[in-house]
Amino acid sequence: MSAHVTSGIVRAKGLRHQLMRAVLFVVLGIFCIYYLIPLVVMISTSLKSLEEIRAGSLLSLPQEVNFDAWGKAWNSACVGVRCDGLEPYVWNSVLMTIPAVLISTLLGALNGYALTKWRFRGADVIFALILFGAFIPFQVVLLPMARTLGQLGLAGSVPGLILVHSVYGLAFTTLFFRNFFIGVSDGILQAAKVDGAGFFRIFFGIVLPMSLPAIVVTVIWQFTQIWNDFLFGVAFTVGDSNPVTVALNNLVNTSTGVKEYNVDMAAAIIAALPTLLVYVVAGAYFVRGLSAGAVKG
């Protein structure tokens, strides 16, 4: 008797279940479109000619694919008074991002390691004080930082930005590594200590090789943050030393008669491409960085 009843329930549920699955996929599909439309519009606009942009519609795909806007955005569009495209600024961003990422990651790893695996008195307080630096509104340090960079002779320069990003990235990188090292068992380290290995031997020989996942998460996080930074770039650099985000904003706001939306969009893609590529290649690590931003490891 029970078999009969159960099968009835299952069938009724199955139909409702299928209906709900259908609704589920429709809603998810709509949201996929919502998130993708700006990207599609950006790419398709960048491949259209200005005439086609004016004659066609926002969502129409380019009738003939045309890379002129890309070329112009790369090396001849005007950013302020200088008309060399985004290329010089992309190199500024590269020269700024790579050293800043490496420095802040290495120092964060050392810091996290010393604070968790060689616990000394006050380590927790020091960590809490350093961590707070990750959450301050940077407006509160802009004025003194501008003066300090001036006194160091680094005002308006790429090395100045490297310093700024290394210093303010340290709070985040320390957090990432601390959360990672807390989960690493002390056993291997104790054994190495008994064998007479010191602080740096253990760090470079044992700890660093095993923290590859934490390194990847941190490097990706820092790369995205520093490449995408605008506030420090706009506050501490002028003209030729601008990073690409500042140059993009200037390019879009440079009025030279006709507004070239296709060039704007191509420039936006050029500025977005490095972080987007990293995200596509290593998305899982990026997401782990994001959830580490919620502090809990």
Added chain:
Amino acid sequence: MSARIPLTQTISRTLERRLPVIVVSPLFAASLFFVYGFIAWTIYISFTKSGVMPNYAFEGLQQYDRLWATPRWYVALRNLFVFSTLFIGISMAIGILLAILLDQKIRAEGMIRTIFLYPMALSFIVTGTVWKWILNPGLGVQRLVRQAGFEDFTFDWLVNSDYAIYTVVIAAVWQSSGYAMALFLAGLRSVDDEILKAAAIDGAGPIRVYSGIVMPMLRPVFLSTIIILAHLAIKSFDLVIALTGGGPGFATDMPATFMYAFAFQRSELGVAAASATMMLMTIVAIIVPYLYSELRGTRQ
């Protein structure tokens, strides 16, 4: 000679024992200087008469009087309130909805999640540039709808002082709602399946299960998501600059853009420092209790 070897050994052993402190000290000192020293400097400047140049003579609350007598500051605060409320509310709603939908054992989950989250990899400047193009009344959405036959359709929020702040909400939600989704999804994944099964056996439908059982369990996730989004909202600067430039006029000014304008364009250091201090205090009020409870939680 034989007495010296133990001495150098003692020294090197002491050094070795102190090495962790020696390594952390300069980094901690950098943090003390660049974070706490700079904060102290900014707060001090907010109590002086500083104008174009810093002036270290103590003046009391004068700059705060000036700040709170500036109409533009009220515009910035009102915008921050409107923006944060809508941005946090809408991002959370989308985040919860998408997280629950994605938690239904979807085969393409990885790909869909990638699509929901990619805007987080973009610079706010890129997001602002794209939405500025989509929302511009001349060639963007307004024209699209008019082309579809609705000739009288008007959607000029981007250039309308009363509505421009909502375009910032639109772009910010697009960029950050996937982040809320990721946080909620991680929270849902940590809910014990046995509890859900037990509830299903008891005959609870999916809506009952989520609203009655899962949501209350996710209270800590709600809290941390609200705090992270609030933190993003208070700091929002890039998006406003790229999307509206703070305009029309200063209709979309926020505390962050206000501070930047007074510090670097109008060279009123005292007022800029006072506004930065107000921002810091707001963040401290939100973040410090949160960090305190989080850190205490991880130590247990």
